Amino acid sequence: MIETIHVNLNNYSYNIYIGEYIFNNMFISSIFLKNKNNVLITNKKIEKKILKNKNQYFYKILNKIHYFSINDGENYKNLYEVEKIISFLLNNLYGRDLNLIALGGGVIGDITGFVASIFQRGVNFFQIPTTLLSQVDASIGGKAGVNHILGKNMIGSFWQPKGVFIDIKFLSTLPKKELLSGIAEIIKYAIVFDKIFFIWLENNLFKVLNLQKKELLYCIKKCCELKVKIIENDEKEIGNRVFLNLGHSFAHAIETFTGYGKWLHGNAVSVGIIMSSYLSFYLKYLKKSELLNIINIFNNIGLPIIGPSTMLPLDYLKLMMRDKKVINKNLRLVIPVSIGKVKLISSIKENILLDSITACQERRFFS
Amino acid sequence: MIETIHVNLNNYSYNIYIGEYIFNNMFISSIFLKNKNNVLITNKKIEKKILKNKNQYFYKILNKIHYFSINDGENYKNLYEVEKIISFLLNNLYGRDLNLIALGGGVIGDITGFVASIFQRGVNFFQIPTTLLSQVDASIGGKAGVNHILGKNMIGSFWQPKGVFIDIKFLSTLPKKELLSGIAEIIKYAIVFDKIFFIWLENNLFKVLNLQKKELLYCIKKCCELKVKIIENDEKEIGNRVFLNLGHSFAHAIETFTGYGKWLHGNAVSVGIIMSSYLSFYLKYLKKSELLNIINIFNNIGLPIIGPSTMLPLDYLKLMMRDKKVINKNLRLVIPVSIGKVKLISSIKENILLDSITACQERRFFS
Structure with missing residues (x-):
């Protein structure tokens, strides 16, 4: 069918x-x-x-x-x-x-x-x-x-x-690592839009990764439907479409810094979503328990949760200032406020962003 | 004002x-x-x-x-x-x-x-x-x-x-030759849309070229209005906007063949319009008298009426087959059927096109 x-x-x-x-x-x-x-x-x-x-x-x-x-x-x-x-x-x-x-x-x-x-x-x-x-x-x-x-x-x-x-x-x-890279974007949809889908993924992600037909088709269709709904209302990313960029400002910085192709996009997105989630936690939006749920879903399936060791917090900042979401030299970032709900924040203080990236790189979320 | x-x-x-x-x-x-x-x-x-x-x-x-x-x-x-x-x-x-x-x-x-x-x-x-x-x-x-x-x-x-x-x-x-190049596009509008404007140009073109304010402003405004009318109805060139390309298939061939910048665009358009007009005459659409009116208006003001001597009819053909108006490897050309009226023709036989270009290069229109 x-x-x-x-x-x-x-x-x-x-x-x-x-x-x-x-x-x-x-x-x-x-x-x-x-x-x-x-x-x-x-x-x-x-x-x-x-x-x-x-x-x-x-x-x-x-x-x-x-x-x-x-x-x-x-x-x-x-x-x-x-x-x-x-x-x-x-x-x-x-x-x-x-x-x-x-x-x-x-x-x-x-x-x-x-x-x-x-x-x-x-x-x-x-x-x-x-x-x-x-x-x-x-x-x-x-x-x-x-x-x-x-x-x-x-x-x-x-x-x-x-x-x-x-x-x-x-x-x-496809090699396994390419499948894994796709899983990161699937998890993104759940964090942005749909807590029930997130819970479904916690229970079924390995089946998707093992290409079990029923779960795989359900999952692909679900993501397509979520994306289509957004695009129909905001084709040119003037409004809510920006939410689909969760984690991508960090991810693009990693991909640009390390040289295109060195880090698979999904792997960079995995780290990027964790960095935005930690920032949200740091800013007292996201609960610690949900932060850990997010980190664990990536970690359990084998996606990276910290960025390249050679990349300093200032390297992120510098590259992120060229992000397409920057308006009037003001960085805007999508962060999850809870699983299934995100918001766009702006006027983020540099030191907060730097602290937050440092904390992630030191895996302080586990402490 | x-x-x-x-x-x-x-x-x-x-x-x-x-x-x-x-x-x-x-x-x-x-x-x-x-x-x-x-x-x-x-x-x-x-x-x-x-x-x-x-x-x-x-x-x-x-x-x-x-x-x-x-x-x-x-x-x-x-x-x-x-x-x-x-x-x-x-x-x-x-x-x-x-x-x-x-x-x-x-x-x-x-x-x-x-x-x-x-x-x-x-x-x-x-x-x-x-x-x-x-x-x-x-x-x-x-x-x-x-x-x-x-x-x-x-x-x-x-x-x-x-x-x-x-x-x-x-x-x-601007140097005179650049002004002249612009004159070619002005004449184009008249041939495509407006016989009365063509007659006005026959009488006033030297004033435009000498930057006499009243005639210059009238002329610029007229061209803008004619173009805007077309664009409002056909922004993406699915219909009538193609008429604005009168002479441009030949002109682009000349500019590509001689190396971009060697021939000013307007000079190439001048030759291109004469070639399309001659083709129209050859196909028995355009009257000889109107063909001569078209050639004379370009010739009198000092625009070129024949293409580069190094360019053979086959060179035109080859480059014109890459024109954006080609559909299904079928060349489509805009030609004037009278002054103020053009049509889009297709399925043009190669030998007719070659003969027509040869005749132009040999200035046979004057014979």
């Missing part, structure tokens, strides 16, 4: 299809087979593991599409690769009637969406997310972009896909 | 202000003086001639704004300069509350608008066009973008400014 979630954005509405073996469905496979102007963007690793793997059921569909592979990894999510993709498209005389298809994780989805938004001033694109992280988060909502050496996702646009195709069969091609 | 034209695009509406000494107006000058987050983008030539020129009346306003200069010329309208501007903005900790201000001609306007559309997924921007070409055309309508080595304006977006400030005082800083 294929579950369908409709994303209602007026002229830019689309469907998310979720299931197993979804490319066996005639309607879905026809989207990828009927059109001569489809170009699939992927990376060299996925090309080998998925696109050219004759043992995979989707081979017979995906292998028929004209494709272009970029290098694998977050450190290739930059303007240079964007130009390479555009050169490929122009050399092959693709025009405004092109449909780009992103086959891959967050990096491929973000860069393909961005190319779609700027190639000849905008063309259609589809998302086929192949990682848990991109299936629950990155592929939905139209945030597209690339990194700049001075900050993550600093160059980008809002550009909605024409459809998102989530097949859990892809997840069996 | 300042004339105001309102551009009605719902959430993205804005005003165009046209006049002389418009920065002496309190309301307008306050926009540029009150905001701490303004950054002006310009080029090194304009920096010297306008921004830092104490003899110019606008010095006292524009000189107070934080600015960044790129190199001058169409050959710098590329992703590399885009990245340089973004680095400047990030190094100076500008965030989503930034207002970019384009001070310059089409290149500065296009690149600044494009940076505005992708910096942190989009920030506000204003246009202060300083050339005739950008005052009548490039600064209005939200087409932003940069060139790719394989084609002009192949990378870009639709991103509307928050205001356009047209001051004819800037035009006295």
Whole structure:
């Protein structure tokens, strides 16, 4: 069975299809087979593991599409690769009637969406997310972009896909550490929106990590639904969409500091959420017991709870001042006030932020 | 007196202000003086001639704004300069509350608008066009973008400014050849939309070129009004906006072939319009007498009527197949069917196009 979630954005509405073996469905496979102007963007690793793997059921569909592979990894999510993709498209005389298809994780989805938004001033694109992280988060909502050496996702646009195709069969091609990275974003949704989901995750996270079909599909669908609800009300992140950034100001600082790709995004998000939670506790919003629940859910599944040892509190501060949530040189941060509820705070005193980061790095939350 | 034209695009509406000494107006000058987050983008030539020129009346306003200069010329309208501007903005900790201000001609306007559309997924921007070409055309309508080595304006977006400030005082800083280049786009509007305006131009073009205030302001306002009417109905060029591209498929081929900046845009447009007009005559749409009227208006004012001698008809064809109007590898071209009326044609036979270009290069229209 294929579950369908409709994303209602007026002229830019689309469907998310979720299931197993979804490319066996005639309607879905026809989207990828009927059109001569489809170009699939992927990376060299996925090309080998998925696109050219004759043992995979989707081979017979995906292998028929004209494709272009970029290098694998977050450190290739930059303007240079964007130009390479555009050169490929122009050399092959693709025009405004092109449909780009992103086959891959967050990096491929973000860069393909961005190319779609700027190639000849905008063309259609589809998302086929192949990682848990991109299936629950990155592929939905139209945030597209690339990194700049001075900050993550600093160059980008809002550009909605024409459809998102989530097949859990892809997840069996993933190494455990990539699955874990996706789990961090799943936990984020629960902390931001839904205490009951958080409790469900405390009991079922290992089943999700072991790709047990029922729990996995429930979990992916739940996250998609939560995200869609937010996006329908605030596509351009003027209001509540900012809540989805819980932990991300810290996380982006870690990813930028260590060099893109060194820390998996989900791992950085895990540390980032713990830092925001500790800050909230420090500011007397979050209860100690809930802080510990948050730390434990990440810790128990094997996600990191402290940042890189080489990174000093001042390094965080400096990089976080370039965060997209900074307004008038004033840092704004999302923090959980309880499990299932967050708020946006601003005018945070520097010393409070520094103290709070230091306390986290010294694991003082356990004391 | 300042004339105001309102551009009605719902959430993205804005005003165009046209006049002389418009920065002496309190309301307008306050926009540029009150905001701490303004950054002006310009080029090194304009920096010297306008921004830092104490003899110019606008010095006292524009000189107070934080600015960044790129190199001058169409050959710098590329992703590399885009990245340089973004680095400047990030190094100076500008965030989503930034207002970019384009001070310059089409290149500065296009690149600044494009940076505005992708910096942190989009920030506000204003246009202060300083050339005739950008005052009548490039600064209005939200087409932003940069060139790719394989084609002009192949990378870009639709991103509307928050205001356009047209001051004819800037035009006295321009060399004659730059003014002439702008004249070509003015003639374009007349051929596309308005035979009476065409006749007015036949009689008044030299006054415009000599910057006679009354004729100049009339002409700029007329062009802005014609363009605004089209944009309000078709912002994203799904319908009639394509008519504004009269001559541009040929023109972009010339600019790409000769190397960006070698041929001024307006000069290439002049040749392009003559080539489309000749094609229309060849296809028995346009009358010979009107073809000659079109050629003469360009020729009399001193605009080129034939393309570069080094460029063969096949060179045009090859580059034109990368035009943004190509759909399903089928070239579509705008041609005038009479003065004041154009149509979009497709499925043009290669040999007809080649013959028609050859005839133009051999000036056969005069025979």
